[in-house]
Amino acid sequence: MAALMRPPTVSRFLRCCRGTRGFSLQPRRGIQFLNPLDPPEDLSANDSRELFKSVEDVQKNGLEKREPSAYVPTIEIGKVTISKLLLRDACTCPKCVDPSSTQKNYQTTQIPENIDVKSVSGTSEGKIQVTWDNDIAELGTDHVSEYPSRLFHQNTRILEDVCDPHKIISNSEVAWNAKMMKDKLKFVDFDAYMTNDDSLYEVLEHLHLYGLVFLKNVPSSLKDAAVEDIATRIGRIRDTFYGRTWDVRSVPDAKNVAYTSRYLGLHMDLLYMANPPGYQFLHCMENTAQGGASIFSDTKWAASHLKPASRYLLHALQIPYEYRNNGEHYFHNHPVLYRKSSVKHVNYSPPFQAPFLLHPQYADEQWHQKIAALREFSAAVEDPENVVEYRLQEGECVIFNNRRVLHGRKEFDALGGKRHYKGTYIDTDVVSSRYRVLKQLDEEKHPDRVATQLKEMK
Template structure:
């Protein structure tokens, strides 16, 4: 969370926020909408008991009176008077909304920071540690997961709600010639985003290793945030094209055909880059004038090269009893090829949405804070 301080001038009835070297006078309408008393705001749900859309456009702040540390009584031109705790405004200046600040990483990073044990995640303390690692690095490795079918769903349901797709609640990854995806063949799979043809894309993927008797089939993970920094520095024009021009992604199965158009570089509503939609098996070049198309393709090609570069790609053996959980668009996954005659390589996977672990993390933080206040 970025640091913010408030300057209050009672004589002029003005409040100024100071953050990131900026100053912003808090508008009266903005303050009026954020009233905090129980008559105006339900204290359990934090939902308003009035319609703020009906407030007067020209409402003004007519009086400010100090009541305590960062606590003030505010009086407005429409007659409303209320007590305000200014610490409640901190959330408005937090672009991560209470979640940890993401930390990008490359190959060679201390990956021990990604690990948590299966039993630990079922306590609030262990769960919070696991989610904090995941939200920070975009990946979590869960150790000592029972080597049995369905274990991936136990982990998935602890962190969120299972997202059912045409692959089912969960899906098996092992060699089979008639499977509707290349993951069922022993070929190498480059770093990619799963299901870019869906709206919305799965936010999180989990892959649990039940058995691995092959010498190949190494798992690979790469943090696209690190890769995108490099691409933007090398080719800002191409980077912008990948951020602005939608690409068509397509998946065909026996009973469904899924098509979605989205940009390769993904950003949230604040403009903050969150990851990429990258899958060379499923995407199609957009139709552009030739010079723009060449620039687009050049950037796409360089993006693919960086994703597979040794300086960015973490390559490791996912051992039986380990589960990798990763942010589907931030941390791209893949695997090296393997010889299926050596033995069975069996993984079970599932998807959950990104908002659930974020929401549970923030709820536990809020409950802990309330408990501390009441102690």
Template sequence: MLVTPRHSSTNEWPVRAIRNEGDRIAVDLDNGSQGRLSTRWLRLACECDVCGDTASGKRWLTPAGVPARVQATALDVSAAEVSVFWDDGHVSRYGSDFLAGHAGGGSGPARFRPQLWSSDLGGKLGRFAFDAVVEEDKALFGSLRALRDHGIAMLTGVPADPEATVRVAGRYGPIRETSYGKVFDLISRPDARVAGETARAQIPHTDEPFRYSPPGFIFFHAIRTGAGSGGTSLMVDGFHVAETMRTSTPELFDLLTRHGVTFQREHAGEVFFSAEAHVISLDASGAVTGIRYNDRCLAPQTAPLDRIDGLIEALAELTRLIRDPQNQFQHQLQPGEVLVFDNQRVMHGRSAFDPTLAVRHLRSCNIDRDGVHSVFRTLARRFAPQEAEAVFYQGAIF
């Protein structure tokens, strides 16, 4: 039986008609296409007061509570809403937009595809004023869009005091405290505890791959940089490098997506971190979702004798691509600038500098990626509703 809206409206609502086909519900859309929904899926998707809702987590209907052969006995369609009467007497109501969005294979929300970059980032890099980001939600949302698209953004005019670092970082989500503290001062010194406190060049890398869950987003707040004495920041889009490997050396790319690599960090008597993970994470569709790599944290690797050389060559090829200037965006940070970047996509390093000419001081803190994405979605509900439910790449998760 075909059911059409009781209140006809040309091109106003996306569902033109709906039809019961037993274990499927056919949906005719206003654009002329047709989709189909699983009847069992539709019953489970009910979010009435009895079934509960996923937004609050007060969800009472479970998959086990929906019979395999549940049937709709009647359909009632208005312009903006579809009512479904079930064989157990329950009545569910769904928005016309909701049904249209899910009809046609259950693909659900669109998957966001990042915009890749190499040494050409300069013309694309989003720059945002500190005052605007901390005071205006629209400016904050603009910077979050830049992080979504390119994995990196720049904030300018940030005061040098520690409170400013915390204030602006906290706009993006709760600051993550680690064994290095909540906010970490990277100051060049002769008795360096970590490589970032030395004056030596740093190959671009992701931070702390030795943790089961590496930092999501990193804030680098420049306090003193010694501009002119070296210490140029080198930023690399790990997704671009991964796709280059997929094209040029697919067998090496494949190794880094399937073979576990071990990373370690130990400060004697204090901490000893060790994690085995894929250097390149993929989602179910094969898209790159995360990068985890720091050459300084590589432990002696384990693999069968006939495979260990291949694994080392895959790591060597990745390192060569990371060090290639054509893949690096180079920028001399100035005091008051903050680089915000996705630590599971964007790799950061720097050139060497002369510590006798200047002291280099950066202040750093971390935000978990789900916190940043939560702020994005919340603001998108206000400023760009069509972007709120897109599925983001979820990082180095394996």
């Protein structure tokens, strides 16, 4: 483990602060409106072309000139330059945030445009106190905000979550291929997972990093109830038209390709919905059939190895997905890549893809370039070097991120044995909430880890 960092003292922070009163009131123009590699998520092809044309104009001619009143007033504390409005809005004192409901007592727009800092000081507990001037009138003239000093010696990523570093899960996912994942496949004991919060946190941390984890020694006595117990250990189950839980086994006249014994290619579930479930659980209850190994592939790895032009094209390529069977009709379009500064979600599910509309727009050159980019992506996720293959044993349960990790299945012999899985879903928000809570508890128990992470972030 790296050497632990000694947290800077408050006095050191205040000595580092610039200006005669411990801060700088110099207005700054540090406003960045667009990153040409990061188009907004929901754009049509025409909108995208117009956006990139405007970005090119900005790159050539610079940002439009603005009046001084539009500059962003900032304060410098330690190594962080922060918008004064942002810092004021981050206050969590009882005047600003109701202690019982933990919800805000005011609107951001109520903060005066000319909000100012009267003074900055330190407390004996190692915190930074900011006394405000020209504050919200209802709060009086003695409003003081208090912040942990460690917020002011991290890099500027902390501005995304100046109130509470546990609210936003950092973008620290680890992309993987088959070789890398060989030593990273994690198996956690069922009893430990169900009874020990440290083991539950271990599972959630691994899911956050890699999107794939396994439980072992699931008691056969639990039968159909096991997968529901495993999922609700994290939080509420996502109920769908398949039910709260569902069976995966070969049946006659199957209403889903998963309910056959045929090869099932890499895909994500329920992309024909506007909000597909975030995580999937599959408990192997019986597996005596020959074949039927599960396959997994990390879309983060594949996307990170695409040409930059292909990433842009796949962001703009909307693919229709549809389920129309058994009295149900679901339909939705999704871009292949949904991203900001990095890929946030991937949408890829060939077995459930609907036909593209027969429209003249699909005859232009750019559309064919998008399909070429899709071929590049498909080749990457299906490359054997990027695919993890594992045959689940009875009493094992796989949990994976349905918005990141593709899953599929090799063909199996339904006549020579049985293959029966029980499945369910949980939404991303449910998993993220549980992870944040346990992450905060873990960091409170192990402050040395936090210090090491802060040092590594510098």
